Amino acid sequence: MSAPVTATSPPPTALDVAAERARTPGCATGHHFNAAGAALLATDTVEAVIGHLRAESLHGGYEAAKLAADDLTAVYARTAALLGVQADEVALVESATAGWQRAVAALRLRPGDRVLAARSSYVSSALHLLAAERETGVRVEVLPNGPDGATELEALEQALRAGPAALVTAAHVPTSSGLVEPAAGIGALAGAHGVPFLLDATQSLGQLPVDMAALGCDLLIGTGRKFLRAPRGTGLLAVRRPLLETLAPQAPDVRGARWTAERSWELHPDARRFELWEAAHALRLGLGSALDDLHALGPGTVYTHLAALAAALRERLGALPGVRVTDPPAAGGAIVTFVVDGLDASEVQRQLAKRRVHLVAVPADHGRWDMDPRGLTQVVRASVHVYTNDADLEALVEAVAEIASGAHGTGQAASAPAPVSAAAPAGSPAPGPAGRPAVRRHDAVVVGLGVHGSAALRQLAERGLDVLGLDQFAVGHDLGSSHGATRMIRRAYPHPDWDGLVDTAYRAWAELEEASRTRLVEVTGGLYAAPDIRSDPLRGPGCREVGPEEAARIFPGLRLPEGFTAVHDPAAGIIDARATLRAQLALAERAGARIADRTPVTGWRPDGDGVVIRTADSEVRARRLVLCAGPWTSYQVPSLASHLTVTRIVNAYFAADSRGPLGPGGLGSFSVDLPEGLLYGFPAADGRGLKAGLDSGPAWDPQAARPPATDDELALLASAVARVLPGAGPVTESLTCLYTMTADRRFLVGEVPGVPQALVASACSGHGxxxxxxIGAALADLVCGLPRPDLGFLSPARPAPGGAR
Structure with a gap:
């Protein structure tokens, strides 16, 4: 190990924390101090896992594994390099506990065998040894700690001299403190007496340099989910030669053995003998990606950086009244444990979580051998990582100070937050002059709560972000583009660019229906007609072209004009628009989003790495701004105004019998591209008649009053309806809405050009x-730093449109 790092030692400049945060989307969801439990995954790691799952879905599991064979093999080499062993001395397993159990079982401990175990041993390891003691007569001897809290090496040497031992084991870093065991000293003594040394490196891999030869350990177990930043469900077992050749798994598997004859088999010559055939290859590739990241940073650099961060945190927490750091003198590395006088550790964890500071409480039954002698029933455990920055440390220390202050009778209940400090948690007003609230802070602010804004609000809230939704009008208003009863859903689009997003949309609707327990989409099938000479006919997965006769059989209520063909989309249907908005907003509020309607945004500006949003009576600061302002987009983003045209559209209901050919039995969702414009609509239902509209109209200023449909407009619409929907009666009611269009009728979804802190979703052009x-999920991905290259064709920064759809 490197020399200890003092609390005043600055982190090395070689590690770019900002860069690590940029590739760690979870940094957007709070202040995370649980790397010792499950660290935040980097974007590349997530993509490695998802990419292989996609390959399995396309090619099959076995075939995908063959395609990824080289990458899977590389995981062994990268693990071996980290541990200082050969690749064939590494087995990949499902967890550290799985590795422990297979390793100990392979030692074939017998009655009377002595196991010398450090007090740092993890609960699962200790329970396994105690079960072996009870059931097979193995003798488990728990080694004492020295004054520094680490295993006393003199006591270990005496135990080794007292008689033969079968195993020495210790946790490099325990689950219950920041202790770093003298692993090299333990290994040297075990090696001198010819006793195998099993090191539990679960809490040290990824934060401390771990070289098996230098530490003198023969067997090592570890997990991917902690400081290695790999997915859950990954682990490793390394066994060095010559011990490897002497160990045989208790239950051989086809992965690790070959069945040679009716009653004989041969073990795999290397550590793969401990593996199982069935494995999560996607997760292993995620482990490989995480190991690549660690290699690129350098384990030594990471250790120095994390040790300095934790030492500074340990010093600052220890200086707080009513807070006691419980780490022993031999502590080091990335873990800090403490207690708040008068409060249970789990209550401290709960109160910190309310302030979006995430860590864990460790109970004594996770480390009896360590915690009981120290008189601890629980500790709060904080663990830093490469994505931890000064703001995170400040948030934790300030929050603990508030909690400790409340627990010591300063006039506050223990569960109530203290007065807002200069480092107020997100969502609290930062103090202005003379202590007056000034700017409220949030992770994200969504402006506009139509279908896209409400979807983004829900997604951001469910991902744990502190998010505020603003709308200039009352929720559910009819002044924009998302009101009304129904909307169309279809897979038929003129260009393959849309296919992926269409597929994603169908899955998203199914998920929304399940989450809201509300039926939102009714599949009716759809016919979409255009002149035979149209240069960009509709097409799409599962769609096919049909002529007038077949179209009439599919939808008897629809008559195609001469020279027209149609595309039949059997998966097309009708969306319940009102229920959709209600569902998304209800789910957003349930997940913790705050909504302020009747709150116009009068301006916004970039401010450092965030955005300040101005309303009529206050200012709000957010890390990210999401603009879903619909027809008012050009007012919020003037730089996009030249690309946007707002159009006033007329829709109407026509008298029709829902039991006849214009009802669901004879019609579904439809459109016909007429000279007057694109006529679209839905069958008669709910006693309201046939709904139809023309996708054309005059340009309109959304700030201007919007009068009802004129007689001329309704006459034009009625004429178009009469041409293709015989039997439709007169207009019974009408409504207007606003479309925001681009020249190519493709949306604008992504960063506001030149302002990466702000995102926009607009110009949905009547089909959004x-x-x-x-789109809501995509915006949430972008806020959280997840790349969405599939949306490139909708980028606000794309070249000026040339008319292609």
Whole structure:
């Protein structure tokens, strides 16, 4: 190990924390101090896992594994390099506990065998040894700690001299403190007496340099989910030669053995003998990606950086009244444990979580051999990592100070937050002059709560972000583009660019229906007609072209004009627009989002790495701004105004019998590209008649009053309806809405050009509602730093449109 790092030692400049945060989307969801439990995954790691799952879905599990064979093999080499062993001395397993159990079982401990175990041993390891003692007569001897809290090496040497031992084991770093065991000293003594040394490196891999030869350990177990930043469900077992050749798994598997004859088999010559055939290859590739990241940073650099961060945190927490750091003198590395006088550790954890500071409480039954002698029933455990920055440390220390202050009778209940400090948690007003609240702070602010804004609000809230939704009008208003009863969903689009997003949208609607327990989409099938000479006919997965006769059989209520063909989309249907908005907003509020309607945004500006949003009576600061302002987008983003045209559209209901050919039995969702414009609509239902509209109208200023449909407009619409929907009666009611269009009728979804802190979703051009839940999820991905290259064709920074759809 390197020399200890003092609390005043600055972190090395070689580690770019900002860069690590940029590739760690979870940094957007709070202040995370649980790397010792499950660290935040980097974007590349997530993509490695998802990429292989996609390959399995396309090619099959076995075939995908063959395609990834080289990458899977590389995981062994990268693990071996980290541990200072050969690749064939490494087995990949499902967890550290699985590795422990297979290793200890392979030692074939017998009655009377002595196991010398450090007090740092993890609960699962200790329970396994105690079970072996009870059931097979193994003798488990728990080694004493010295004054520094680490295993006393003199006591270990005496125990080794007292008689033969079968195993020495210790946890490099325990689960219950920041202790770093003298692993090299333990290994040297065990090696001198010819006793195998099993090191539990679960809490040290990824934060401390771990070289098996230098530490003198023969067997090592570890997990991927902690400081290695790999997915859960990954682990490793390393066994050095010559011990490897002497060990045989208790239950051989086809992965680790070959069945040679009716009653004989041969073990795999290397550590793969401890593996199972069935494995999560996607997760292993995620482990490989995480190991690549660690290699690129350098384990030594990471250790120095994390040790300095934790030492500074340990010093600052220890200086707080009513807070006691419980780490022993031999502590080091990335873990800090403490207690708050008068409060249970789990209550401290709960109160910190309310302030979006995430860590864990460790109970004594996770480390009896360590915690009982120290008189501890629980500790709060904080663990830093490469994505931890000064703001995180400040948030933790300030929050603990508030909690400790409340627990010591300063006039506050223990569960109530203290007065807002200069480092107020997100969502609290930062103090202004003379202590007056000034700017409220949030992770994200969503402006506009139509279908896309409400979807983004829900997604961001469910990902744990502190998010505020603003709308200039009352929720559910009819002044924009998301109101009304129904919208269309279809897979038929003129260009393959849309296919992926369409597929995502269908999945997103199914998920929204399940989450809200509300039926939102009714599949009716759809026919979409255009002149035979159209240069960009509709097409799409599962769609096919049909002529007038077949179209009439599919939808008897629809008559195609001469020279027209149609595309039949059997998966097309009708969306319940009102229920969708209600569902998304209800789910957003349930997940913790705050909504302020009747709150116009009068301006916003970039401010450092965030954005300040101005309303009529206050200012709000957010890390990210999401603009879903619909027709008012050009007012919020003037730089996009030249690309946007707002159009006033008329829709109407026509008298029709829902039991006849214009009802669901004879019609589904439809459109016909007429000279007057694109006529679209839905069958008669709910006693309201046939709904139809023309996708054309005059340019309109959304700030201007919007009068009802004129007689001329309704006459034009009625004429178009009469041409293709014989039997439709007169208009019974009408409504207007606003479309925001681009020249190519493709949306604008992504960063506001030149302002990476702000995102925009707009110009949905009359066909955007069907993508609502999918666009909301995409915006949340972008806020959290997840790349969405699939949305490149909708980028606000794309070249000026040339008319292609």
């Amino acid at each position: 509602f069907k993508f609502g839940p999918a």
